[in-house]
Amino acid sequence: PEKIGNLLQESRWLALGAVALFLSMALWGFHKDDPGWSHAVVSGTPHNPTGRAGAWIADLLLYLFGFSAWWWIVLLAMFVWWGFHRLNAPRAADRRPLYIALAGFALLLIASSALEALRFHTLKAALPLNPGGLLGFEASRLLAHLLGHTGSTLLLLAAMAAGWSIFSGMTWLWAFERLGALLLALVAVD
Numbered sequence: 001p002e003k004i005g006n007l008l009q010e011s012r013w014l015a016l017g018a019v020a021l022f023l024s025m026a027l028w029g030f031h032k033d034d035p036g037w038s039h040a041v042v043s044g045t046p047h048n049p050t051g052r053a054g055a056w057i058a059d060l061l062l063y064l065f066g067f068s069a070w071w072w073i074v075l076l077a078m079f080v081w082w083g084f085h086r087l088n089a090p091r092a093a094d095r096r097p098l099y100i101a102l103a104g105f106a107l108l109l110i111a112s113s114a115l116e117a118l119r120f121h122t123l124k125a126a127l128p129l130n131p132g133g134l135l136g137f138e139a140s141r142l143l144a145h146l147l148g149h150t151g152s153t154l155l156l157l158a159a160m161a162a163g164w165s166i167f168s169g170m171t172w173l174w175a176f177e178r179l180g181a182l183l184l185a186l187v188a189v190d
Helices: 002-028 051-088 098-119 133-168 172-189
Strands: none
Touching: 002 051, 051 098, 051 133, 098 133
16 A cells, blocks of 8 residues: 555656646747637637647736746646655655745745736737736736835845745755855866
8 A cells, every 4th residue: 555655646746747847838839829818819720739728728827927927837846846855755854834835936926927027018028918917917016106116126026035935945045155155166176
């Protein structure tokens, strides 16, 4: 039973990896001429490599989140990584509950979408709505009204950093320490 349980858990993580790959291909293959959630198009064959379903999903995610929709693939990849890590390692030191990690992901996604809408609004990209999507547009509009563009940008960058830390479990002090050690090693080589 233990071996079967491990195989079933492994299968679950492999399935999530396949979903992440499908979603990556759907987002990468987005084409405005494909039928989608935000508009109806009468066309023969979809341009999206994942077919009509992928075109529809990509249209929905890009409409809601803009390019920040790619964070969903990061979420799925992290689930796969966490799952395989738990299978091969004894009880990990990171014992954050799932809802804490998901709250960090939500903060990261909202801040990323809002920053995208606030700072990349002139980007001429093939998106169903605009950079940042509907979520980013509404959040950036509210923040710009309250804090102005510069204050909103600073707040959103801090929110993204905090959201990534809460989501991934990475501490920025550790990252800066590693970066400093790398830079010192590079300077010592010269």
